[in-house]
Amino acid sequence: MVQKARTATGQMAYHAGSAAEEIVAAEYEKRGFAVLETRWRGLGGEIDLIAQKAAMLVFIEVKKSKSFAAAASRISKRQMQRICVSAEQYLVTQPMGALTECRFDAALVDAVGAVQIIENAFEVS
Numbered sequence: 001m002v003q004k005a006r007t008a009t010g011q012m013a014y015h016a017g018s019a020a021e022e023i024v025a026a027e028y029e030k031r032g033f034a035v036l037e038t039r040w041r042g043l044g045g046e047i048d049l050i051a052q053k054a055a056m057l058v059f060i061e062v063k064k065s066k067s068f069a070a071a072a073s074r075i076s077k078r079q080m081q082r083i084c085v086s087a088e089q090y091l092v093t094q095p096m097g098a099l100t101e102c103r104f105d106a107a108l109v110d111a112v113g114a115v116q117i118i119e120n121a122f123e124v125s
Contacts, residue, residue, distance in 0.1 A: 020063075020064035021048055021049060021062050024062050024109065025049055027115045033051040033058065034051065034052050035049055036050045036057075037050040042086025043089055044081070044084065045079075045082040045083065047059050047083055047087065048061055048062040049062065050090065055101050056103070057094070057100055057102040058103055059087045059103070059104050060105045060106075060107050061079070061080075061104070061105070061107070063075060063106065063109070064109040072118070080122045084104070104121055105117055105118060105121055106118040106122075
């Protein structure tokens, strides 16, 4: 019975995360970005969304929680480092490579589906 509860909870979290990513992708598209990748997997792990506007690439970490503050608190330093590793791998595929203009955003989604985007939420270190 505990296993079924974990599976159900995991499924709910997966679908909530997918819905949040769709909401965020739509928000970036409204802002003139093209969403190039969803759930792109690199050596460091998964990047939720990769978007582009002109020559700028944006690597986006989506977090959903009851509030924006709770969502933001769920982004750990270790996770940021893993995303940066994967982003470096993705940049190798670009014509300008590591010289590609890019930034790392955190997109927070609250319980009612409102979105708050924090541009340049973290940097490669």
